[in-house]
Amino acid sequence: MSLRLANPRNAAAGTLKMQDSAIVAKRKLEAFLYFLYGEDLPFKTHWESLQAVKSWGFRVNDAARQCKDLEEVKDFINKWEHERHNLNFEIDGIVIKVNSYQHQRNLGFTAKSPRWAIAYKYKAETASTTLLDIEYQVGRTGAITPVAKLQPVALAGTTVRNASLHNADQIEKIGLRIGDTVFVEKGGEIIPKIVGVDLARRPENTAPVQYATHCPECGTDLVRNEGEAKHFCPNEDGCPPQIKGKIEHFAARKAMDIEGLGSETVELLYNNGLIKSIADIYDLTKEQVVQLDRMADKSAQNLIDGIASSKQIPFERVMFALGHTLCW
Numbered sequence: 001m002s003l004r005l006a007n008p009r010n011a012a013a014g015t016l017k018m019q020d021s022a023i024v025a026k027r028k029l030e031a032f033l034y035f036l037y038g039e040d041l042p043f044k045t046h047w048e049s050l051q052a053v054k055s056w057g058f059r060v061n062d063a064a065r066q067c068k069d070l071e072e073v074k075d076f077i078n079k080w081e082h083e084r085h086n087l088n089f090e091i092d093g094i095v096i097k098v099n100s101y102q103h104q105r106n107l108g109f110t111a112k113s114p115r116w117a118i119a120y121k122y123k124a125e126t127a128s129t130t131l132l133d134i135e136y137q138v139g140r141t142g143a144i145t146p147v148a149k150l151q152p153v154a155l156a157g158t159t160v161r162n163a164s165l166h167n168a169d170q171i172e173k174i175g176l177r178i179g180d181t182v183f184v185e186k187g188g189e190i191i192p193k194i195v196g197v198d199l200a201r202r203p204e205n206t207a208p209v210q211y212a213t214h215c216p217e218c219g220t221d222l223v224r225n226e227g228e229a230k231h232f233c234p235n236e237d238g239c240p241p242q243i244k245g246k247i248e249h250f251a252a253r254k255a256m257d258i259e260g261l262g263s264e265t266v267e268l269l270y271n272n273g274l275i276k277s278i279a280d281i282y283d284l285t286k287e288q289v290v291q292l293d294r295m296a297d298k299s300a301q302n303l304i305d306g307i308a309s310s311k312q313i314p315f316e317r318v319m320f321a322l323g324h325t326l327c328w
């Protein structure tokens, strides 16, 4: 089975960090080798070393080429400007390296990088589409994130429906109006961003976007602290995503480590009115839990057992678990 992941770099990094090597093996990670490190290597050039690496059975990118001069380098860049879309992995640019090890040694390094290698980044792809609406999402800390709802448009191999807008300042800076034709750009990020407005196509009778004044989840007046970019919903104890966020943080592995109390279960328990605060977790009974949809007898028992054993967690971890909810 082949999966197209929204962010392969995160998926690969996350997989490598996993404790269970059996799961890591199942993910079938693959890698190209781009460089051979070692002292007194029996090669004179980078190219030779890559051929050796290949002969030892490692994967080396077949697209790599030796170029004789800058003209050939430019041709290579231009060729992949278009052909990169036919690769079955994503690239955002190419790296040009000096081939001779002797020349590499002569050139040396700056404080940050080698003088014999440089990255050429392709321009991020853009598309234009219509801004249909702006929705406001409430994070687990109460931070409000505006999200642009777009007329679906094809961009860099995916269909884009949403774009991130970060905060009120950014919306003002771009001067957005609902109905505007906007330019959307997709770099290495998962969510594309709006980089500009096509003013020539602005519909008549539109007005600049007025930022939300109330929390979309609980209706509380939003606040914005001096010097902060984001608006917040201050209703910490009554705003659903914030309450659920606190409970999830409390139950997380680094905190109380309550087996079986992940985000889906918190959602389920909260939506059914069984937990409204952290304290309610400790009043849950198996009879209550097992009545819920998608809760088999075994998972209900595991949850109750997980809650019971969390009572043994050392005090400093309890403090950490509650840390999210306290202000000091």
Ligand SMILES: [Zn+2]
Residues within 6 Å of the ligand: 138, 215, 216, 217, 218, 219, 220, 233, 234, 235, 238, 239, 240
């Ligand atoms: Zn709220």
